[in-house]
Amino acid sequence: MQLQAQENPKALISTLNRKFNLVQDYTADVKMVFDIPGVKMNNMNGKVFFKRPNKFRIKAKGIFFMPKQNPMQNISTLLLDTSAYTSVISGYETIDGRSCAIINIIPLKTESELILGKFWIDKLDPLVRKSQITTKNNGTIESSNTYSSNAAYTLPDQIVIKVEVNKFKVPKMMSVDLNKKSKEKDLSKQKETGTIRMDLVNYKINTKLQDAVFVEGKE
């Protein structure tokens, strides 16, 4: 199996897809921890909903930030359509003691939003341990996944999303901060890395979720 995978990335992806194909829909409780430069935001609890083919929603009471290309929504669905990309193994790396093949996904259509997808897939138990997705409009987003009880469905218990953000600048007159001295800014560093950690618990898989759940404003 290992040898076969090393020779053929499609075998790894196909095993991964087989597992994910067991999932028609799921819900889970999520705790989101934000560390975004220029944004102070407390942790937040919510609920995640997913339904095939690509319906996804995080419902939470309050304001929160999610990357425009949400790895939770994208990774599995991106890999599912094997006819849309070509895959190559570009190397091997050990993540958390697990040997992973680094598989590059290159879209076949030039008009595709995706430029390059890089997936670190566990060789022994095919799961996406890490991913790096570069798109035309939203830059590069990196995510790391940790699995335990729902690994059989490729559903992670923890996702750490890293995203590059431009330095946030607010004119002093706009923020009306008359009693604040402007801090010296490191102009050499225009981009900073933001992190969003999502801890997922209480997965409920294949409960025949209604589409109405994904409509904003509907409870």
Place this chain on the structure above:
Amino acid sequence: MGGFGAILKNELYKTIRRPRSFIGFVVILFICLMLQGAFYHDGKELISFVTQQFESVFNIQGNVLNGNLICFIILQTLIVQMPLLVALVTGDLVSGETASGTLRFLLTRSASRTQIVLAKWLSGLFYTLLLLLLLGIMALFVSHWIFGSGDLMSLNSEGLTVIRADDINWRWGYSFLIAFLSLSVVASLATMLSCIMDNSITPIVTVMAIIIIFTIVGMFDLPSFDVIKPFLFTTHMIAWKNLFEDPVPVNDILFSVGILMVHIVLFLSISVYYFNRKDITT
């Protein structure tokens, strides 16, 4: 004390009944309704002007345009205008009577000069409190009624802070207290100038000029201005904004509150001192 009570009652009645007192209420009503109407129609575009730096990467989920944000924006906008409204009424509490010649008549009453100036100052504070109460009702309660509740995305020069809706009411409470303290400084300054000057317009214009100059000085990050900024009361008048940071810089707020209180005591003391020695010739 009975004399003081009567004179205070009289001053409160005079302050509230003056036509110019209503200008402040009308202006606050107008500004609040105008901003609420504008945000109701074009709020999302205005918000995206602030959030666009993040929106290239993030989707901002949740109800950003809510009553708490509108109240925050109104309070931030009115921080420049409110002192002018307060000065309009408190700037001629004494000088108005000097100019119209009623001050001599007032001094024939049994109350001491100190009691008279304190009564006038307290009536000014009462008017300020009424203005703030109206602002609170319009900015907070009416905005909540129109836009609903939700987390507050507050903006400062270092970035955005999201304050959760269940952690915000106490911040509003203290904000309005600090805003009252800030406006009390303006009322005290206006009362002091009103005691010093005999013309009823000059103290009002002087207070407005001081506030405009101090505010402009506070806006620029120039080293020469940085030296004097901590001593300007306008620098501390927006200390209420610190309550919407996380963590709340308690020491900074207490320092600002201390500075504001020192200003009030100083201005009031000068008012009492000057009024007691003032020659009332008209």
